[in-house]
Amino acid sequence: MKFKVSAELAYEVKAPSTLILNVHALRTARQTVLQEELLIDPYIKAEELPSTNGENRFVRLDITEPGEFSIKYEATVDNYYEIKDYRSFQEVPVSRFDPAVLTYLNPSRYCQSDKLYRLANNTFGQINNSYSQVVAVTEWIHKNVEYLSGFSNSETSAYDTVTQQAGVCRDFAHLGIALCRALTIPARYFTGYAYKLIPADFHACFEAYIGGEWILFDATKLAPLNGLVKIATGRDAADAAIASIFGDVYCNYVKADCQMVEDEPFNPIYYTKSVFDGVTYL
Amino acid sequence: MKFKVSAELAYEVKAPSTLILNVHALRTARQTVLQEELLIDPYIKAEELPSTNGENRFVRLDITEPGEFSIKYEATVDNYYEIKDYRSFQEVPVSRFDPAVLTYLNPSRYCQSDKLYRLANNTFGQINNSYSQVVAVTEWIHKNVEYLSGFSNSETSAYDTVTQQAGVCRDFAHLGIALCRALTIPARYFTGYAYKLIPADFHACFEAYIGGEWILFDATKLAPLNGLVKIATGRDAADAAIASIFGDVYCNYVKADCQMVEDEPFNPIYYTKSVFDGVTYL
Amino acid sequence: MKFKVSAELAYEVKAPSTLILNVHALRTARQTVLQEELLIDPYIKAEELPSTNGENRFVRLDITEPGEFSIKYEATVDNYYEIKDYRSFQEVPVSRFDPAVLTYLNPSRYCQSDKLYRLANNTFGQINNSYSQVVAVTEWIHKNVEYLSGFSNSETSAYDTVTQQAGVCRDFAHLGIALCRALTIPARYFTGYAYKLIPADFHACFEAYIGGEWILFDATKLAPLNGLVKIATGRDAADAAIASIFGDVYCNYVKADCQMVEDEPFNPIYYTKSVFDGVTYL
Amino acid sequence: MKFKVSAELAYEVKAPSTLILNVHALRTARQTVLQEELLIDPYIKAEELPSTNGENRFVRLDITEPGEFSIKYEATVDNYYEIKDYRSFQEVPVSRFDPAVLTYLNPSRYCQSDKLYRLANNTFGQINNSYSQVVAVTEWIHKNVEYLSGFSNSETSAYDTVTQQAGVCRDFAHLGIALCRALTIPARYFTGYAYKLIPADFHACFEAYIGGEWILFDATKLAPLNGLVKIATGRDAADAAIASIFGDVYCNYVKADCQMVEDEPFNPIYYTKSVFDGVTYL
Structure with missing residues (x-):
């Protein structure tokens, strides 16, 4: 089934900090990420870390500038159970x-x-x-x-x-x-x-x-x-953890969402x- | 430096059980196992498990017969710090x-x-x-x-x-x-x-x-x-853990030893x- | 019913210490202490403390001499339920x-x-x-x-x-x-x-x-x-607590006993x- | 020194409940309650409990009617240290x-x-x-x-x-x-x-x-x-506790205050x- 997922996080950064983000849809034999996008504002480079035993897709962000900082992740995922x-x-x-x-x-x-x-x-x-x-x-x-x-x-x-x-x-x-x-x-x-x-x-x-x-x-x-x-x-x-923070950072906002992409019939189990x-x- | 290490464990097995043993000297870039021997009495086959992240050398023992059960491990190890x-x-x-x-x-x-x-x-x-x-x-x-x-x-x-x-x-x-x-x-x-x-x-x-x-x-x-x-x-x-037991097993005896192989000069730090x-x- | 109760405690006293003993049979409307004796060896004076809300009969012992120290309490108690x-x-x-x-x-x-x-x-x-x-x-x-x-x-x-x-x-x-x-x-x-x-x-x-x-x-x-x-x-x-110790005292022995005084018929409940x-x- | 103290508590009572209130100024050899007043709205009878070891002045309130319930205590106290x-x-x-x-x-x-x-x-x-x-x-x-x-x-x-x-x-x-x-x-x-x-x-x-x-x-x-x-x-x-609640009662408001009665000189210690x-x- 195809899902559209999204996560939004907003932070106030008081001092240069490192953040390990854990919101990316995992890639497995039964879960394919069709499309995804990570928006970081203000923009900094995100480093996707090699997965530990295939269990996660941590992304490391090295935030050097204090101030408001927000992250938006969106993906379309196809998985089957x-x-x-x-x-x-x-x-x-x-x-x-x-x-x-x-x-x-x-x-x-x-x-x-x-x-x-x-x-x-x-x-x-x-x-x-x-x-x-x-x-x-x-x-x-x-x-x-x-x-x-x-x-x-x-x-x-x-x-x-x-x-x-x-x-x-x-x-x-x-x-x-x-x-x-x-x-x-x-x-x-x-x-x-x-x-x-x-x-x-x-x-x-x-x-x-x-x-x-x-x-x-x-x-x-x-x-x-x-x-x-x-x-x-x-x-x-x-x-x-959704996000691991090393430094002086306060989280102001967290939101996650999951929708079906089309109106497939869905029988909840x-x-x-x-x-x-x-x-x-x- | 070369060390001779040994471990002895004795158990009473009440019912068929599985034991994960963790006494083998690790093999690393700086630690070489020159020789080693695992004696199991009564003999059963030991399965060395693939190491998790190179951090251990677990050995799995599937004990099907109740009774006295003992393990002796001996190794000569060369390592340098x-x-x-x-x-x-x-x-x-x-x-x-x-x-x-x-x-x-x-x-x-x-x-x-x-x-x-x-x-x-x-x-x-x-x-x-x-x-x-x-x-x-x-x-x-x-x-x-x-x-x-x-x-x-x-x-x-x-x-x-x-x-x-x-x-x-x-x-x-x-x-x-x-x-x-x-x-x-x-x-x-x-x-x-x-x-x-x-x-x-x-x-x-x-x-x-x-x-x-x-x-x-x-x-x-x-x-x-x-x-x-x-x-x-x-x-x-x-x-x-030195040994993880799954089943009905009682430990009667544990001994570990470590000696230098030859009389090298040893300055303890x-x-x-x-x-x-x-x-x-x- | 009449019971004969006894308690024996033996200590090694390393330094002058105070001990609050709590082995005396309580006196209540339904429990009468017919006879009791506290033997302290070597002898020191025992101070029975005023009961807190009628709930206990603490005895305070001020042990000034290091060495072996033993207490024996015996009582005949009549109570009814x-x-x-x-x-x-x-x-x-x-x-x-x-x-x-x-x-x-x-x-x-x-x-x-x-x-x-x-x-x-x-x-x-x-x-x-x-x-x-x-x-x-x-x-x-x-x-x-x-x-x-x-x-x-x-x-x-x-x-x-x-x-x-x-x-x-x-x-x-x-x-x-x-x-x-x-x-x-x-x-x-x-x-x-x-x-x-x-x-x-x-x-x-x-x-x-x-x-x-x-x-x-x-x-x-x-x-x-x-x-x-x-x-x-x-x-x-x-x-x-049977005994509260303030000081440097080690307990070597504790024994308690309870017997019926005569062979009354006893239907345990x-x-x-x-x-x-x-x-x-x- | 003379202090004027006050406490205000407001509750929502969902079902008949009992409340043990603990806001009354204690009466001791060095603390005299010159005047005090307990206002209960809606009015119910307050039962002052005999103090446990002279340590408190609990007041028990048996609230039979659900609804808003408020308590105001005021006292003038003279104590010396x-x-x-x-x-x-x-x-x-x-x-x-x-x-x-x-x-x-x-x-x-x-x-x-x-x-x-x-x-x-x-x-x-x-x-x-x-x-x-x-x-x-x-x-x-x-x-x-x-x-x-x-x-x-x-x-x-x-x-x-x-x-x-x-x-x-x-x-x-x-x-x-x-x-x-x-x-x-x-x-x-x-x-x-x-x-x-x-x-x-x-x-x-x-x-x-x-x-x-x-x-x-x-x-x-x-x-x-x-x-x-x-x-x-x-x-x-x-x-x-300021108030112990037995029943279905929610606390909406707590306030406590303490003022000196007159402008005595006060050297804080x-x-x-x-x-x-x-x-x-x-």
């Missing part, structure tokens, strides 16, 4: 995990899976396959955690959210990731644009490694899984407990 | 950091640099170059944190150690890393064998990225910086505030 | 709470009820009376938290236990208290001697203020509720979900 | 502490003195008397912690503030209390009205028990120590390291 039936599938044991996914079993800044080991295994350990476990994790979070803007902050982690039971998409994703890892299911953070997300914003959810593939899960259920455009994946939000379909983009 | 004078050096700004090091600025499970930002900048922010900042961080940790076996556990992080002021080499390393990152200095965890470490054990310290190179620091001052044999680096101990020499292996 | 049927009872609203219990609604060091507010109310908020809520809290802890000696330490709090799901009697009590307070039910820590506790030790559980009375709950279910001899109550373990009986000593 | 010279004073050892102050040595919700033990003793342990220790604690906080409105929230504790180094008066007080207790100096939270505090608001600081008396300290240095009117003391903010004067109201 696959729906797989998980009524039966072949589990992959740790002994045959792709070595590249092992890092997604480790605890990270916002996903302290080591501290959630008992809770995860007590709550989900009896479920007999990894797909059903992640569905149960997702439903559990959706049921127990309230989406509440402003409740959490940039330091909030899965260890907080599991008890405090409120947060935003980022917190829902972190908790899902942490619980999966505690169940020995590799899981990673997904950030992207989301069609029909209300209100329009960047979105975060997570991917779990099931049967040798990365499958998408979104415990917020705020956006259809088949309306996403991937920006980056990473261990958690620490790896995938959300998880429900009773359906054994998984959505994967890669 | 370089001593650099940091009375003057060329700072590298974020805008010219090697993109591969940017990940080492992010907070991680045990190194919550985001929560230490003010403390780090209040305490070390006035120091006028990155090398002197990391020396000051190292001295500060050495002075304020007591080496105390058993004080910390596998969940202890830099955020705890900075206040609780006691721990083991792993905790000293995590705090050093977190403070460096909070100062916008990339830093990573180093695990290895250490000559003249008393008592003999695996050792942990950290590397900071200064002037475009990774320089070694050890706030414990328990082992000479020029007597180390690198096993792995990573974001923190979560990336570089420890940091002191007044010396502007940095030790780098890579 | 009341069993009340809570199939129907009169709820007391906050507006008519005894003012003295309001402090037991506040969060404390080990019972961060403020951080458990959502979890408590999401999980137990729909239950329609305070007695049934506390029974549900008790059952929930019993089901989800594993009794595991050595898992927790003196810094472990309810916020940890709720997620980490293992601990000892003290941790079970703290979690029960925190959840009650989050539900606007005053709750306090109970420490005492426990008949038929295996292995013999001091015990901790909690009291909840229901219908204007303090009712006993014990999520460990390790000791009968009608075999307890109260030492103290308090906001949490910070108020009711444990909570079960289906029984609407509450046990109160006061 | 004493300035004591601490160049020499008689230390009181734990063995002779007034038993009523022992509770202020225990860790509490926001003052985890147990976790700050090493930091406190490493940093202030060498200072040779308790008065100088608390002055050093106060100066250390003033120097290291930035007053920053909005940085902290109702869950922020001393364990956070000691590392995160920013907060408001409540956080400054909690950190001071925690460090004192870790040094075996009883300390408690003080909330009151403050003359010449800019902007006008309720204020928080702390009292330390030195030489057998409670002496005032304020690490914010935002209000003169001799312009305070005490509302309450407690273990920490959990004991001394702030702590400085070089002066050995302590201010006590009790």
Whole structure:
């Protein structure tokens, strides 16, 4: 499906600073960037960094002049997802995990899976396959955690959210990731644009490694899984911030949008407990 | 210098399990493994995994039989370090950091640099170059944190150690890393064998990225910086555990040793505030 | 019922120190100390402190001589409990709470009820009376938290236990208290001697203020509720440590015991979900 | 000195609720309430609760009608403070502490003195008397912690503030209390009205028990120590909230003010390291 995505960011730069931008649509086997444009005002040269393990397209901006500074990114992206039936599938044991996914079993800044080991295994350990476990994790979070803007902050982690039971998409994703890892299911953070997300914003959810593939899960259920455009994946939000600032810069404005290019028929897909379909983009 | 290193681990396996072993001496431009041997008893096939970013040599063991299980690793390693004078050096700004090091600025499970930002900048922010900042961080940790076996556990992080002021080499390393990152200095965890470490054990310290190179620091001052044999680096101990166990396995015994192969003259190098020499292996 | 209780503590005193001892059986309307003896070796004068709100019988010891130091306390105590049927009872609203219990609604060091507010109310908020809520809290802890000696330490709090799901009697009590307070039910820590506790030790559980009375709950279910001899109550373990040490003193030995004086018939009472009986000593 | 104090609070009550109000000027040997008035609109009966240990004057309001609800308190208070010279004073050892102050040595919700033990003793342990220790604690906080409105929230504790180094008066007080207790100096939270505090608001600081008396300290240095009117003391903010709400009530407005009644000459007293004067109201 074709989406038109856009991001706008405006900053006030107090002193020469460096900014690592993470808003470009990722290029993958299943996601093609048909056209894109990055407008920087006042103009400076943007350096696209070599991707870390194909997971992102960071752009580095070296801002030497103080003052107002704005960025606009627009792209037309064509991607396709696959729906797989998980009524039966072949589990992959740790002994045959792709070595590249092992890092997604480790605890990270916002996903302290080591501290959630008992809770995860007590709550989900009896479920007999990894797909059903992640569905149960997702439903559990959706049921127990309230989406509440402003409740959490940039330091909030899965260890907080599991008890405090409120947060935003980022917190829902972190908790899902942490619980999966505690169940020995590799899981990673997904950030992207989301069609029909209300209100329009960047979105975060997570991917779990099931049967040798990365499958998408979104415990917020705020956006259809088949309306996403991937920006980056990473261990958690620490790896995938929209913008990392080094210097004296204040953000005044952030906006993200995602529209379908033409009026294709769109059947939104959300998880429900009773359906054994998984959505994967890669 | 040539070192003979060895590791012995013994386990009781209760059920079929997978073990990711991380005891092999790393192969780098400055560290050559002349000879090595891995003995597994009872014998099973070991799978050496492709290294993540050249940072480790994980070996995967798929243990299908319950019972006693032991591992012995021995290697002869030749490495050389370089001593650099940091009375003057060329700072590298974020805008010219090697993109591969940017990940080492992010907070991680045990190194919550985001929560230490003010403390780090209040305490070390006035120091006028990155090398002197990391020396000051190292001295500060050495002075304020007591080496105390058993004080910390596998969940202890830099955020705890900075206040609780006691721990083991792993905790000293995590705090050093977190403070460096909070100062916008990339830093990573180093695990290895250490000559003249008393008592003999695996050792942990950290590397900071200064002037475009990774320089070694050890706030414990328990082992000479020029007597180390690198096993792995990573974001923190979560990336570089000696052994990661997936299954039902109990560890009964761990031993590590490091000796010089011949009686070369050895002048141990420890940091002191007044010396502007940095030790780098890579 | 009559119990014979005893406590033995042995210390090594390195320098003159003060010790606040909290092992004396409390004197209440329903608990009479028939006989008691405190043996201190080497002998020093013990000062019984005026009780804070009738909740404890602290004894202060000013130890001026370094060396071995031991304490033995023995008492014969007669107490009686009341069993009340809570199939129907009169709820007391906050507006008519005894003012003295309001402090037991506040969060404390080990019972961060403020951080458990959502979890408590999401999980137990729909239950329609305070007695049934506390029974549900008790059952929930019993089901989800594993009794595991050595898992927790003196810094472990309810916020940890709720997620980490293992601990000892003290941790079970703290979690029960925190959840009650989050539900606007005053709750306090109970420490005492426990008949038929295996292995013999001091015990901790909690009291909840229901219908204007303090009712006993014990999520460990390790000791009968009608075999307890109260030492103290308090906001949490910070108020009711067996011994608080100010100085340079190491504890070498702690033992507690509780026996029935004669072979009265003893029908142990444990909570079960289906029984609407509450046990109160006061 | 005579002060006129006032507090205004406005609420929206969604459902019948109970409110415990804590804005009344305390009555002590050195603080006389000459006149006071509590206006409640719409009028309901206010119940003044018996003070817990003479530390507060809680007023309970049982609000049965939903709707707008406002409270105005005004009082004229005469209090006097004493300035004591601490160049020499008689230390009181734990063995002779007034038993009523022992509770202020225990860790509490926001003052985890147990976790700050090493930091406190490493940093202030060498200072040779308790008065100088608390002055050093106060100066250390003033120097290291930035007053920053909005940085902290109702869950922020001393364990956070000691590392995160920013907060408001409540956080400054909690950190001071925690460090004192870790040094075996009883300390408690003080909330009151403050003359010449800019902007006008309720204020928080702390009292330390030195030489057998409670002496005032304020690490914010935002209000003169001799312009305070005490509302309450407690273990920490959990004991001394301006208003505790049980029910469905939203606070729309809070204002506090403190003026001198007549133009007496007023010489504001702030702590400085070089002066050995302590201010006590009790």
